[in-house]
Amino acid sequence: MNGLLTTFQQALQLLLAGDQELWTIVFLSFSVSLKAIIITTPLALLLAFALTHGKFAGIRIILTFINSLQAVPTVVIGLFLYVLLSRQGPFGDLRLLFTQTAMVVGQMLLCFPILVALGYAAIKTVDRRVWETARTLGAPVWFSMLTVLYEVRFGLVAAVLTSFGRVISEVGISMMVGGNIMGYTRNITTAIALETSKGEFAQGIALGLVLLTLAFLLSVLLSYLQGSKEFSR
Amino acid sequence: MKEPLFLFRGINKTFAESQVLLNVDISLCQGNCILLSGKNGTGKSTLLKIIAGLEIPDVAEIVISGKSESWKKTITEVRKAIIYLHQQPLLFSGTVEANIAYGLRFTSLNIKQRSESVKTALAWAGLTKLAKQQANTLSGGVQQRVAFTRAWILKPKVLLLDEPMANMDHESRIQACNLLLRMKSAGMSIVITSHVLQYFDGLADQHFKLKHGRLETAKVSKKKESPAA
Numbered sequence: 055m056n057g058l059l060t061t062f063q064q065a066l067q068l069l070l071a072g073d074q075e076l077w078t079i080v081f082l083s084f085s086v087s088l089k090a091i092i093i094t095t096p097l098a099l100l101l102a103f104a105l106t107h108g109k110f111a112g113i114r115i116i117l118t119f120i121n122s123l124q125a126v127p128t129v130v131i132g133l134f135l136y137v138l139l140s141r142q143g144p145f146g147d148l149r150l151l152f153t154q155t156a157m158v159v160g161q162m163l164l165c166f167p168i169l170v171a172l173g174y175a176a177i178k179t180v181d182r183r184v185w186e187t188a189r190t191l192g193a194p195v196w197f198s199m200l201t202v203l204y205e206v207r208f209g210l211v212a213a214v215l216t217s218f219g220r221v222i223s224e225v226g227i228s229m230m231v232g233g234n235i236m237g238y239t240r241n242i243t244t245a246i247a248l249e250t251s252k253g254e255f256a257q258g259i260a261l262g263l264v265l266l267t268l269a270f271l272l273s274v275l276l277s278y279l280q281g282s283k284e285f286s287r
Numbered sequence: 288m289k290e291p292l293f294l295f296r297g298i299n300k301t302f303a304e305s306q307v308l309l310n311v312d313i314s315l316c317q318g319n320c321i322l323l324s325g326k327n328g329t330g331k332s333t334l335l336k337i338i339a340g341l342e343i344p345d346v347a348e349i350v351i352s353g354k355s356e357s358w359k360k361t362i363t364e365v366r367k368a369i370i371y372l373h374q375q376p377l378l379f380s381g382t383v384e385a386n387i388a389y390g391l392r393f394t395s396l397n398i399k400q401r402s403e404s405v406k407t408a409l410a411w412a413g414l415t416k417l418a419k420q421q422a423n424t425l426s427g428g429v430q431q432r433v434a435f436t437r438a439w440i441l442k443p444k445v446l447l448l449d450e451p452m453a454n455m456d457h458e459s460r461i462q463a464c465n466l467l468l469r470m471k472s473a474g475m476s477i478v479i480t481s482h483v484l485q486y487f488d489g490l491a492d493q494h495f496k497l498k499h500g501r502l503e504t505a506k507v508s509k510k511k512e513s514p515a516a
């Protein structure tokens with residue numbers, strides 16, 4: 055019991071003293087996950103928009119596919135990417151295995167179906183007349199699309215935050231294709247999973263606290279957005 | 288009659304299995320007002336939306352200055368001159384002012400001209416005091432006025448009004464009619480759908496009835512003389 059308390063104190067000390075190793079890990083996590091979200095969001099919203107406003111065959115099939123992709127465990131995404139990027143794999147020449155780029159790509163694969171599904175659910179609530187009105191008032195296709203997205207901006211921000219929470223807390227992909235190299239690919243989750251097993255409890259707890267704080271902040275923001283969404287109509 | 292701005296020819300449209308429009312021809316002329324009547328679900332809205340480029344016909348042609356082209360090929364150009372107004376207007380989230388200014392950013396006007404134009408339009412519609420209000424919080428009648436002003440400010444050659452008087456009281460109907468008369472005499476081509484005909488006495492020059500997918504010519508009542516003329 056006493057030992058646990060001491061470890062906890064050490065964890066707080068690490069956090070508050072601005073331990074360089076610890077904050078490098080935190081920064082890396084945010085950097086990788088933000089990149090993944092920023093690159094994926096426009097692509098995912100474009101697809102979500104096409105699925106709600108387009109008239110083409112196969113919309114249902116794509117939706118079903120997107121939904122089943124969401125159920126793929128992160129280690130399986132990691133494994134899949136590992137095979138593609140390994141020396142003998144089709145993209146082996148790119149030498150991307152155990153790099154941040156590989157982690158970004160893996161997290162993009164993870165958040166793409168989530169963003170499409172949440173984006174689709176949000177955009178589907180927009181009245182079709184928004185699109186028609188924008189078009190008939192002379193707006194080009196891309197601007198009409200932004201007009202539609204703007205009508206559900208709260209829902210879309212919520213979708214992005216949810217996806218961010220999901221990618222920054224995943225461990226399977228980062229472990230498989232990142233490799234937990236200190237200062238290069240070690241992020242919060244791989245540090246907790248792999249360093250704790252070596253007895254580095256204090257660091258693990260400190261990083262855990264960072265993740266918990268983030269999760270808490272995200273859910274506060276989300277419920278705030280939920281409120282705005284209900285009052286804005 | 289003058290040479291039409293646009294002549295839409297041979298419009299056909301099917302939804303699933305049912306043929307809604309069957310070889311419909313309609314010609315839009317300057318300073319001319321067409322009244323389009325027909326029971327609910329006969330395809331009036333669909334026809335207007337095809338003319339506005341918002342719905343895709345199975346086949347259709349557009350004749351401009353004697354030259355005939357497919358709908359697909361020409362609609363991108365043609366729709367720039369045409370504005371469709373929904374039966375229930377939809378205002379974007381934002382202020383009244385922002386709604387009215389919406390379409391101006393796609394014109395060649397610069398920022399200063401645009402804000403001048405918005406100011407004039409707000410005054411014209413009696414909306415100056417409401418300019419900074421959130422558009423979606425206003426009453427139905429005012430929302431309709433905002434939607435109308437948002438279209439009027441763009442000076443379209445053709446205005447398509449889908450059941451414009453459906454939710455208006457008698458007073459507003461007379462006002463709206465007078466307004467449309469003025470716009471007509473300024474050279475605008477107007478198409479109005481409605482199943483109540485007497486609202487448009489003195490405004491409509493032609494009256495068509497949509498029945499079983501075909502456009503039938505019907506009588507125009509010209510009891511009133513146009514007060515603005």
Ligand SMILES: Nc1ncnc2c1ncn2[C@@H]1O[C@H](COP(=O)(O)OP(=O)(O)O)[C@@H](O)[C@H]1O
Nearest residue numbers: 302303307325326327328329330331332333334
């Ligand atoms: N997007 C659509 N999908 C399927 N059917 C439609 C669609 N829009 C209209 N319809 C059908 O086409 C017919 C004509 O509709 P509409 O043009 O709205 O008629 P009106 O405006 O004269 O009441 C109706 O039977 C309606 O059910």
Ligand SMILES: [Mg+2]
Nearest residue numbers: 331332333449
């Ligand atoms: Mg209708």
